[in-house]
């Protein structure tokens with residue numbers, strides 16, 4: 001398959017309307033989209049990524065009006081969160097409208113909905129004129145792509161079109177918040193922090209604080225794994241420098257030149273922005289070990305530590 005590269009949201013949207021699959025930028029990571037009401041088109045996403053069919057997709061909307069066609073029942077709590085955080089890096093899980101194809105929700109009775117704030121994503125979604133189901137635009141199990149070049153390296157020849165935007169801003173995925181029960185539960189930490197959510201709905205909890213919580217299907221699969229082995233350290237002095245070892249973190253190693261590659265980040269936000277890009281760069285340079293400095297689990301640190309722990313698990 002020839003993969004068309006374009007900077008035109010309108011041109012990319014024509015592929016969606018024709019039932020094809022398009023990679024597009026969002027403020028979190030690049031997504032791989034198809035018309036959410038066309039099950040044959042959605043099927044192509046799973047094929048291109050090699051994604052397990054039991055993992056539901058997030059549906060991306062251009063405007064609040066599209067939510068009514070996707071969710072059976074939007075609670076007052078959900079509307080308050082939508083009011084505050086849409087558009088932005090938050091996915092809200094609601095009970096699904098019966099018209100949403102089951103391939104999108106992996107047979108669940110809920111659906112994840114997100115409205116990206118990235119201006120190119122907004123132009124694209126508006127031109128698609130239909131909600132767009134999209135996971136991250138990586139091969140299943142690999143880190144999420146934060147540049148169109150990484151999407152191209154992962155998926156060239158497997159998808160119809162890549163809509164080019166710059167590097168994504170947040171760098172890790174959206175926060176997935178289950179609003180289908182009384183207590184909103186964070187199933188995946190991400191761009192919107194627990195503290196931000198609790199300002200609007202104080203009873204919001206991390207799902208792992210709640211006994212017998214329902215697992216998000218995506219959380220049981222292998223994730224974010226570069227080819228190199230990922231080792232977590234509290235301080236750069238714990239890392240073993242060598243030409244085939246890389247280091248990323250908040251503090252500079254005293255012997256930085258002894259590593260094959262280092263990246264210093266001045267804040268947790270900068271670290272999240274860099275992390276997946278750094279993983280892909282380490283793979284290009286055939287690094288064997290990537291040392292990642294741990295961060296405190298506050299604010300964006302929760303989402304960042306979640307990605308680091310998963311990347312270190314093999």
Ligand code: TXA
Pocket residue numbers: 026028029030031032055056057058091093105108110111112114134135136137172173174175176187188215216217218219
């Ligand atoms: O930032 C993001 O969220 C990016 C951009 C492209 O929007 N998308 C993304 O999609 O990361 P994906 O498919 O890689 O991750 C979606 C996560 C998975 O863990 C999935 O299991 C969970 O959301 N999810 C989706 N729908 C769900 C549902 N109805 N119930 C529970 N979890 C759901």
Ligand code: MG
Pocket residue numbers: 135136144
């Ligand atoms: Mg993903």
